[in-house]
């Protein structure tokens with residue numbers, strides 16, 4: 001390597017000043033390529049058809065200096081975000097509309113995405129808040145009775161970037177080895193690799209309040225239940241309505257549908273809704289929802305949780321669980337590359353049973369930092385991290401993962417019944 005430049009094996013030359021910032025990276029600046037994909041159906045003459053979406057060149061530039069040429073099938077532009085990989089085989093529409101992905105590019109490890117298109121029912125919020133979608137191959141056709149649109153049209157309409165034709169397995173291995181990486185996705189040919197690399201290294205998801213952008217702006221009532229056609233757990237209803245206030249830190253609709261199906265009357269409130277106002281509404285319970293980003297970047301939300309602790313039964317899901325952990329006196333930390341997928345085994349310490357769960361988080365609560373009396377109720381069996389908490393003295397329960405699934409397995413749906421039981425016990429004893 002010369003003193004001022006480095007030449008990769010593929011002949012790509014960059015100044016050494018752009019060599020990876022962190023000492024730990026093993027890979028130098030390199031242009032990586034996936035073998036081009038050919039379409040599986042095609043005209044008899046050539047075996048190749050025109051792709052039914054408009055496509056142009058794109059690049060994913062990661063902060064470790066790797067550059068991944070790709071094709072775009074969504075909106076044009078340049079975006080910076082943290083790259084995470086999701087191992088779910090299905091459910092890309094729910095993933096695209098999960099507000100917890102704000103500030104992130106989602107790479108799907110399933111090699112082909114888009115085959116069921118999108119439909120009107122699988123939306124988990126009104127908008128797509130994630131920064132972009134990264135996939136190996138976009139399905140050339142869609143086939144599903146609910147499909148109303150192709151994935152490419154959906155992304156374009158929502159001004160969302162999507163890229164394909166890059167080696168998603170190699171990128172996933174890199175994330176697993178090096179940990180989360182920031183990156184820039186761009187279709188702009190006028191921007192140099194160096195500019196994009198600089199952008200990816202000048203940005204950080206840590207310390208940013210991403211909740212304020214995704215939370216609702218004013219309170220509203222939620223009434224929709226799970227469609228009976230899809231409801232698999234109807235025998236557990238108590239019949240009595242419980243009044244629940246749901247703090248919206250980026251709430252997924254299926255949390256609200258499941259609560260509603262379990263007989264709750266729900267008011268959704270913004271993340272900044274004062275605890276005193278919530279208490280005035282005399283709820284039977286409070287839910288703290290999932291939400292994007294760093295739980296340490298939203299001290300106002302931790303304060304709200306603290307003010308409500310011990311006054312009413314509370315249930316935290318994912319970000320809600322992390323905020324509860326902090327409000328109880330514990331600490332959260334950033335994991336190496338997080339958990340994103342629909343196949344995470346979790347042990348319920350109380351029953352000894354293992355649930356296969358849907359997960360989406362990059363932060364976790366450090367159990368050693370929690371005060372006495374707080375019980376770790378669930379453990380992620382892949383890495384032993386804390387997956388659930390309970391503090392009976394204050395009627396607190398929380399899960400680091402997603403009992404509402406969407407997408408994912410339904411093993412943990414009973415957690416909603418446990419919240420109903422918690423509210424019932426608290427009501428009976430007051």
Ligand SMILES: NC(=O)CC[C@H](N)C(=O)O
Pocket residue numbers: 100289290291292293294295317318319320360361362363364
């Ligand atoms: N799904 C969520 O609520 C995500 C929680 C938090 N943003 C994390 O990444 O850990």
